[in-house]
Amino acid sequence: MPPEKLKELLNWGYQHGVQHSKDVEFVQTPDKGISVVAKSEISNASFQVPIDIVIRRSLAEQLFQISSNHNTWLKFLVAKLKFDSNATVVESQNLKTKFAPYIDALPREIDSPLVWNPMELNELGNTNLGSSLTLKLESIFLEWKSAVIHLEECNEDARQEIVFTQQLLTQDKSSIFTNLTSKVFSSELQFSWWSFPAFLWSHLIFLSRSFPEYVVNPDADPSSVILLPIVDLLNHDYNSKVEWKRVDDSFCVQKLETVMAGQEICNNYGGKGNEELLSGYGFVLESNIFDTAALKVRLSQAVLTQILRETQIKLPNISDYTTSAFDFSAGRETVPVSGVDISKYEDGVLYLLSQSNSLCLDWLLDMFAFIEKSATESYVNLRPRLQGLQNLRAALEAKLATFRLVPEESQKQYSISTYRAKTAQVYKSGQTKIVKHAINELKRLEKEWTTKYKRDMLTVKKLMRIDQTFLEVELPAFLQLDDNSDIALDSYNTLFYLWVLCKHANGDVTQELRWVMDLYDTFTEVHENEPDVIDKETKFLHQTIFTNDSEKLSLKQLALAVKFVNANSYTRLSKGEMILVRNVNL
């Protein structure tokens, strides 16, 4: 911000009753814009803005004569104050004149990726942020569209712009940048105050500097936002201890600690990860303890209903992650009459993984185990948990691999801002670290379980070690092989089927392996009389094993053994090997 604009803004604020601790200085910095610095040691520094110069819902209500979608209309009001050369009169007061020093001082540029050029966007790779920007733009467009059609003064022009923008949003990054997002902060271009670029500008201003209204108006909707001149010059530090409160007729931000001379006085925007900071505010924090990586899991309606009705499994939604007074959706869940609200999961269940908290990974594991369990198992049984863990690990490995993919280079050459490239790199490496950390946690957990429940698990290798005569004596006899012929097995898993069948026929099992046969006996009792649905792999296997005498073991018996092993084992991701698991609760 040019120094004269800052001076004008501060003088305007003081004239309207803004107060702050003395010995506070507002300075321009290279990377953060304006920063507020203590000139001497200050304890409990405070900043107060009278409600009269707060840009708030009631102004938009009076101007546009509306009683809903306040935030959207507030964005239109600010766009009007910025881009309309005509007066904006509310209760005989021209808001354009009244707020001019504030509107003039608002940032010329915000580093949100929503307005990055295609080459800069490439720096984000295939991260969540990189791949969700078009959707974000679309949702801002829908917000604008739903309101702009009610503005009579621009009706026909607005309709044309709706069609144009809708079509533009289906085009590539380059066209969207050239025809829309590059215009938002261009000082040469003038557009109508009700236009989409003007709305997008205003949206970004609100995203990066609004406060919740309920601090000064307890009756306000928790999602209602306001703009606070001058107080909004305080930058973010998640370690900063601050209080937001109403003092008389003012919004007050007060530091709850002492700041030394020369130190920056920071606000605290809440515990936000770099994805949220970058998309909303255009900056990131290195080693951000609040950093998270989002994983969205889509579940069918049937599974969702079953989980919600029958289990204690936690299905988080956005309010579970609310750590900040800047998150306005907290505590506004809707619970329908039936008591089970699945509509909030229509878009998928949102899991925010972090390095500092393993709770989310536990919730994910519960859910993956639930999806994996059979009708007779519980999601806390060892087998579905181990298989769920493998599947979750595979999903995370796949996510990690997408981070490494570099999106197509854009044809056109744009210059990449060093600052933006750096923020993209910090964000991306944070995402990678979190996902890798989750994968390592899963590996650690698998090791912990497989060590603890060693006696309840059986690999083919272990089986062959314990039952050494099986391969040499029992199996050749069972398969009625000639002395010279070798056993040709297509996979290790076949040994499991044959071992189970052979032991079932011979009834001779060592104590250590008795549990497998007990499991098999129970399994056959339950499944023996089920209709025969035999897949072609099993048919083929049957022909391969019994080349001489296919009557020795019926296809049905083999199919039952295959089904048994499949139902009671999990497959390790790294080796593709099946491991039989006893039915134990974790």
Ligand SMILES: C[S@@+](CC[C@H](N)C(=O)[O-])C[C@H]1O[C@@H](n2cnc3c(N)ncnc32)[C@H](O)[C@@H]1O
């Ligand atoms: C509410 S404003 C704070 C005032 C801002 N410095 C200005 O000049 O208008 C939020 C913006 O400040 C900057 N900002 C705030 N905290 C920051 C931080 N810790 N690191 C880098 N930039 C920060 C970002 O540009 C962000 O969009």
